[in-house]
């Protein structure tokens with residue numbers, strides 16, 4: 090049984106002047122970690138900011154923890170944590186003061202000192218926000234989003250520009266939030282981040298969700314996979330092709346190295362090995378290459394750069 094949605098977006102539309110940023114978007118996020126992926130300008134930040142109550146939709150329905158982020162923003166504010174791309178903090182304030190201030194606004198905050206330690210901000214406490222490095226500002230924004238022990242956290246590109254240590258510390262924090270029952274909706278351009286953290290992935294392109302599912306489901310369903318085997322050079326590829334389903338293809342890529350592409354499932358593997366048996370071929374190597382989330386992403390959203 091899957092849990093109730095923590096975020097439910099239906100037929101969402103948002104325009105900036107003549108530019109349509111979100112174009113009939115449907116999205117469901119449930120308990121756990123949901124990663125929202127999409128090319129530059131796809132509408133991720135706009136969608137997330139509408140869910141957070143920072144932007145008004147032009148049309149459509151949005152419910153976050155069952156609440157309308159516009160009409161019930163006061164009730165929602167105390168239950169969600171928000172990490173904005175731009176930080177959204179006063180540049181002249183000291184890092185530790187800011188975090189303590191945010192903690193005091195909540196009934197059951199996390200331990201501020203432990204959080205500072207955890208995110209490697211120990212040496213930054215007395216430094217003003219504007220003097221922190223980009224990565225430190227990023228980590229402080231993350232700390233501010235989670236310190237109030239929210240039920241749901243929105244993280245907009247939480248690890249963009251972070252060094253590998255800070256990236257892993259952020260991932261560990263997200264995993265701990267998840268283990269504590271906190272739901273997380275994060276946007277990212279890092280496919281490995283989505284693969285590492287997400288229970289569910291939504292891919293957005295041109296203001297719409299073009300695919301949603303677990304990383305495994307997306308990698309299994311969306312893209313074609315590849316089966317490779319090696320045998321003696323010059324095998325009768327045309328005969329192999331005849332044995333395969335009509336949507337599969339086969340080629341000798343280099344002498345003695347064969348590639349079969351298509352929906353590579355156990356049946357297709359059996360067809361290839363049985364064809365090999367009939368033709369006296371003992372492959373000295375046979376492998377199935379699963380497509381990565383990046384392959385699926387590029388297949389769904391294309392390879393051209395976005396303006």
Ligand SMILES: Nc1ncnc2c1ncn2[C@@H]1O[C@H](COP(=O)(O)OP(=O)(O)OP(=O)(O)O)[C@@H](O)[C@H]1O
Nearest residue numbers: 105108109110127128129130131132133134135136
């Ligand atoms: N305040 C704004 N005024 C006008 N246009 C905007 C505004 N904010 C976003 N846009 C436009 O709306 C579209 C969607 O932007 P959005 O920031 O939601 O995309 P995104 O998927 O988060 O992109 P990125 O990955 O680059 O952060 C883009 O074409 C962007 O230029």
